[in-house]
Amino acid sequence: MSTGLVFAHAGAVLFVLGLAGGLVLGHLLRRILALNVMGSGAFLVLVGLAQSDGQPDPVPQAMVLTGIVVAVAATALALGLARAFHARTGRTRLDGGEE
Amino acid sequence: MRGAARLLVATLGLALAAALTRAIGELPAERPSQAVDLRPQVVAHLDQTGVSHPVTAVLLDYRGYDTLLEVAVLALALIALLVLAGARDARLCAPAGSPLLVSLARGLVPVVVLTGGYLLWAGAHRPGGAFQAAAVLAAGAVLLQLAGLMPAWASPGRWLRLGLMLGFGVFLGVAYGLLGRGALLDYPPQWAGALILLIETGLTLSLGLTLAGLFLFLTERRGRP
Amino acid sequence: MPAAYADPSAGLIVLPLAWAAAAFVLGPGRGGGMAVVALMGQCALALGLAVGVMQTGPRVHAVGGWGAPLGIDLAADGLTVLMLLLAQSVALAVAVYARGYFADHAHRAQGLWFWPQMGFLVAALNALFLSADLFNLYVTLELLGLAAVGLVAVGGAAGQMAAALRYLVVSLIASGAYLMGVALLYGAHGTVSLATLGPLLAAGSPRLADSLAAALMLAGLLAKTALFPFHAWLPPAHGRAPAPVSALLSALVVKAGFYLVLRLWLGPFAPLAAPAGPLLGALGAAAVLFGSWQALRTAHIKRLVAWSTVAQLGYLFLVFPLLDSGGQALAAAMLQAVAHGLAKAAMFAAAGVLVLATGRDTLDGLAGVASRLPVTLFAFGLAGVTLMGLPPSGGFLAKWLLIDAAFRAGQWGWVPVVIGGGLLAAAYVFRVLRQAFLLAPPAARFQPVPRRLEWTAFALAAASVLLGLRAGELLALLGADG
Numbered sequence: 001m002s003t004g005l006v007f008a009h010a011g012a013v014l015f016v017l018g019l020a021g022g023l024v025l026g027h028l029l030r031r032i033l034a035l036n037v038m039g040s041g042a043f044l045v046l047v048g049l050a051q052s053d054g055q056p057d058p059v060p061q062a063m064v065l066t067g068i069v070v071a072v073a074a075t076a077l078a079l080g081l082a083r084a085f086h087a088r089t090g091r092t093r094l095d096g097g098e099e
Numbered sequence: 100m101r102g103a104a105r106l107l108v109a110t111l112g113l114a115l116a117a118a119l120t121r122a123i124g125e126l127p128a129e130r131p132s133q134a135v136d137l138r139p140q141v142v143a144h145l146d147q148t149g150v151s152h153p154v155t156a157v158l159l160d161y162r163g164y165d166t167l168l169e170v171a172v173l174a175l176a177l178i179a180l181l182v183l184a185g186a187r188d189a190r191l192c193a194p195a196g197s198p199l200l201v202s203l204a205r206g207l208v209p210v211v212v213l214t215g216g217y218l219l220w221a222g223a224h225r226p227g228g229a230f231q232a233a234a235v236l237a238a239g240a241v242l243l244q245l246a247g248l249m250p251a252w253a254s255p256g257r258w259l260r261l262g263l264m265l266g267f268g269v270f271l272g273v274a275y276g277l278l279g280r281g282a283l284l285d286y287p288p289q290w291a292g293a294l295i296l297l298i299e300t301g302l303t304l305s306l307g308l309t310l311a312g313l314f315l316f317l318t319e320r321r322g323r324p
Numbered sequence: 325m326p327a328a329y330a331d332p333s334a335g336l337i338v339l340p341l342a343w344a345a346a347a348f349v350l351g352p353g354r355g356g357g358m359a360v361v362a363l364m365g366q367c368a369l370a371l372g373l374a375v376g377v378m379q380t381g382p383r384v385h386a387v388g389g390w391g392a393p394l395g396i397d398l399a400a401d402g403l404t405v406l407m408l409l410l411a412q413s414v415a416l417a418v419a420v421y422a423r424g425y426f427a428d429h430a431h432r433a434q435g436l437w438f439w440p441q442m443g444f445l446v447a448a449l450n451a452l453f454l455s456a457d458l459f460n461l462y463v464t465l466e467l468l469g470l471a472a473v474g475l476v477a478v479g480g481a482a483g484q485m486a487a488a489l490r491y492l493v494v495s496l497i498a499s500g501a502y503l504m505g506v507a508l509l510y511g512a513h514g515t516v517s518l519a520t521l522g523p524l525l526a527a528g529s530p531r532l533a534d535s536l537a538a539a540l541m542l543a544g545l546l547a548k549t550a551l552f553p554f555h556a557w558l559p560p561a562h563g564r565a566p567a568p569v570s571a572l573l574s575a576l577v578v579k580a581g582f583y584l585v586l587r588l589w590l591g592p593f594a595p596l597a598a599p600a601g602p603l604l605g606a607l608g609a610a611a612v613l614f615g616s617w618q619a620l621r622t623a624h625i626k627r628l629v630a631w632s633t634v635a636q637l638g639y640l641f642l643v644f645p646l647l648d649s650g651g652q653a654l655a656a657a658m659l660q661a662v663a664h665g666l667a668k669a670a671m672f673a674a675a676g677v678l679v680l681a682t683g684r685d686t687l688d689g690l691a692g693v694a695s696r697l698p699v700t701l702f703a704f705g706l707a708g709v710t711l712m713g714l715p716p717s718g719g720f721l722a723k724w725l726l727i728d729a730a731f732r733a734g735q736w737g738w739v740p741v742v743i744g745g746g747l748l749a750a751a752y753v754f755r756v757l758r759q760a761f762l763l764a765p766p767a768a769r770f771q772p773v774p775r776r777l778e779w780t781a782f783a784l785a786a787a788s789v790l791l792g793l794r795a796g797e798l799l800a801l802l803g804a805d806g
Contacts, residue, residue: 049511062157073176179474
C-alpha cells in the first residue's frame, strides 16, 4: 500500500470520528474540534487518494491549502459565536429549549 | 432517547467507515483508464504562470479564482466577528505580561517579521507564500499582545479597515483588470510573475491583519485588579 | 473600453465582492446607497445574460483563460440565469427595505456591518449559481454559509447566538460531507470539473466510490436546504434573524442548496441518482405536511413564516421522482423556486413591518393592524395567495404543472400532498389575517413605520402573483438549454 493510500484510509477514519463527534457531543468546544477533525479527514482523503500512485499532485495540495484557510475562518466564527453565547447565557452547550 | 441516538450514530458511523475504506481500497486498482491526470498539464504550462512552484501556480494562476473567494471567506469571518465583539471599550489596555514572556516577545518578533518576509518571497519557487507569511506575522502580533506590548483592538478605524481589505481589493482589481484579455485572472505570461508578487504582497499585509484581528478583536482584558 | 469588461458572468461576481469590500472600508452602517445602485447594475447584468443565453445558448467563461479541467469554468444556462435573476431582484428589494429597516433607531446597532455581509452573501450566491467546478462550489458554499450565519447573529441576543451556532454546526457538517464526496471523485477521476466528470461517471458501471460520493454530497446539500428531516435548524435561524436577513435566507440561501442538488442530479450524477428519486419525493411530502402543521401551531409571526419555508421547500423535492417523465417537472420546480422566493421575501418583509409596528413578534399582538397597516397586510395576503397556489399566481402555475407532471408519470399519489399543502397554507395564512382584522384593544399602541418598508413588501408580493402571467418567458429560458 502506498503512503498516499495510508493517508487516505486514516482520513476516512478521522472523517467518520469527527462526523460522529459533531453529531453527538454536547460541549460546544468539543463539537467545534470534532468538526475540524472531520474536515481534516476529508483533506487527507483528497490529497492521499490523488497521490496513491506515489507521485505528488499539486492540484489537490492547492485545494487543501484553500480548504484549510476556509476551515480557519469557519472555526474562528464558530469560536466567536460560542464565546458570545457563553457570555450571554453562561452555557457551553446548545441542548434543549428550542422547537 | 439520548442513548438511542448515540447508538444510531455509532452504527451509521461504522457503516460509513466500512464503505469509505472499501471505496478507497478498491480505487487504485480500478482507476478507470479514461481518468484525467492534471499533473502533466500543470507542468506543461508552468512557464506561462510566472512562478516555478507548481502548488503556487495552481493556487494563484490555474485555480486563482478559488483563492480569491477564499480571501473573501476570511474577510467575511472577520466582519462577522466584529459584529460579535460589538461595541467595546475603545481604551482596552493590554494585560501585564510576565517578564519572561516580554523578553521572549522582544527577542522573537524581529525574527518573526524576517521569517514572514522570507516566506512571501520563497512562495514563487518553493513551499511558502502569502498565507504562510501572514500566519507567521499574525502569530507575532498575538505574541506581542499576550506579552502586554500591544493593546487588543477595539472597533477598527478607517486605516485599519483599509489595510484589512487592501489585499482583497488588489486581488479583485487585478482579476477584473485582466478581463480585457478575455477572462477573469487571465494573466499575460510576461506580467504574470510581477502581478502574482503584487497580489501576494497585498495579501500578506491584509491576511496578516485579518488573522491577527480574529484574535485581537475578540480578546479581553484579563488579570487586572 | 473592450466589450469584455461588460461580461455579465464575471460582473455578477466581481461587482458584489467590490461593494462588499467598499462598504466595509466606508465604515459601520454605511454603504446602503451604494449597494442599491450596484444591485440595479447587477439586475441589468443578469438580464443581459438572460438575453444572451436565450439568443445564443449556454455560455462558458474560462477563468484564467485555462479552461476546465486545469482551470475553473463559470457556466450559464437557462437554470443558472433563472436563479441569478431571482437572486438579483430579491436582493435589490431587500436592500431597499433594509435601508429603511436599519435606519430605525431600534435596529441601528444590528445594521452596523449588514452591508458588507450582504454583499458577500450575494456574491456567494452568484458565484455558486455560475460555478461549474465541484471544489470551487465548496468554497462558494462556505462563503454563503458563513455569510448567512454571520447575518443571523447580528442581533446579538442569546437566542440569535444559539440559532446561529446551530445553523453553523449543520452547515459545517454538511460542507464536510460534500467535501468528502469531492475528494472521492477527484481520487477516482482526477478532475472536479462538472463538464469533464459527466462523461467519466456515465462510462462503465458505477463504482462504490462514485455512489458514495454522490450520497455524501447530496446528503450534505439536503441538510443545507433544510429538507425534512434536516430542517430543525431553519425555524430558529430564520425566525430570529432581523427581517431583511430572514428574507434573504428564506428566499435565496436555502434555494442555493436545492439548485445544486438539481444541477448535480441532472448533470454528472444522472446515472447514479435516479433510484433515490422516490425517497426525495417522500421527504418532500413529509416536509410539506409537517412544516405546514408546525406553522399552524406556532404563536410567533416570523416563526410561522419560517415553518412555511420548510413546507414550501418540500414542494421543490416532489419533482425528483417525476424528472424522468419530461420537462414539466423541471419547469414546475423552477417556477415554484422563483415564486416562493419572491413571496417569502415579501412575507418576511411584511412580518418585519408588523413586528416593528406592534413592538412584539406574536400573533396575539396583531389585533387592529388591518386598519393601521393595510398595505402591509395586503402584501402579506398576496404573498399568501402564491403560497396557497391560487390563480393567477406563480405558485398556482407551479402547482398546476406539478400535478400535471404527476398524472403524466402515473404517480398520482403526489397529488393529494400538493392540494393538501395548499389548504394547510391557506389555514396558516388566514391565522394571521384573521387576527389582524380583530378590533385593537384600547391600550394598543402602534409605532409609525416608514412607508418604504410597506411598499417594498407589496412590490415583492405583487411580483410573485404577477409571475403567473409572465411565466412563458421564464419557461422559455429553461427551454434554451436544448
